[in-house]
Amino acid sequence: GExxxxxxxTLSVQEGDSAVIKCTYSDSASNYFPWYKQxxxxxxxxxxDIRSNVGEKxxxxxxxxxxKTAKHFSLHITETxxxxxxxxxxxxxxxxxxxxxxxxxxxxx
Amino acid sequence: DTAVSQTPKxxxxxMGNDKSIKCEQNLGHDTMYWYKQDSKKFLKIMFSYNNxxxxxxETVPNRFSPKSPDKAHLNLHINSLxxxxxxxxxxxxxxxxxxxxxxxxxxYFGPGTRLTVL
Numbered sequence: 001g002e003x004x005x006x007x008x009x010t011l012s013v014q015e016g017d018s019a020v021i022k023c024t025y026s027d028s029a030s031n032y033f034p035w036y037k038q039x040x041x042x043x044x045x046x047x048x049d050i051r052s053n054v055g056e057k058x059x060x061x062x063x064x065x066x067x068k069t070a071k072h073f074s075l076h077i078t079e080t081x082x083x084x085x086x087x088x089x090x091x092x093x094x095x096x097x098x099x100x101x102x103x104x105x106x107x108x109x
Numbered sequence: 110d111t112a113v114s115q116t117p118k119x120x121x122x123x124m125g126n127d128k129s130i131k132c133e134q135n136l137g138h139d140t141m142y143w144y145k146q147d148s149k150k151f152l153k154i155m156f157s158y159n160n161x162x163x164x165x166x167e168t169v170p171n172r173f174s175p176k177s178p179d180k181a182h183l184n185l186h187i188n189s190l191x192x193x194x195x196x197x198x199x200x201x202x203x204x205x206x207x208x209x210x211x212x213x214x215x216x217y218f219g220p221g222t223r224l225t226v227l
Binding site: 038044 | 149153215220221
């Protein structure tokens, strides 16, 4: 089955700087890669996703890149703000959604 | 106007008891899921249902029994609760599932139910 690794597990960034979270997956059949943000006491919320026929996607301060050959995908958050502090999960989808292990992002004011 | 709702939000119970968690979605989605998030925040799928039919059952002990009375509801019943069942359980839903078994759409998660077994 699919195995998704995510790094780093914790990340502290000064407000206004950029944050990058990286994931790798194992199943070449995976074709959809969503990213979820989970705030304390809440369920995961989709923030951006990318499909296998696209290499990059951007939505305001958030961007995701995908390298299918290397089976890597990354989340980039620019101009970070305190409200970006949360746990972020990458995921890969083939027959089911397999989550990465999560990154706790802390934005330092 | 909550999209995916779960009740209760918190559930504290003794080992050996039987409990249920309810989930409802008002998005008109065809597929619903249960996930378990452990104390280390690992999120793992347990079940998925498409139009009331079980699609995925991820080697979950048979003490866990999902029930889908209609496609807007997916409840989770747990028998003989154990300490290791303590976790946060999330319900989710998505629009459709491909005939070949692949997911086609975004999953929307509920707020979670924190289950504590004493």
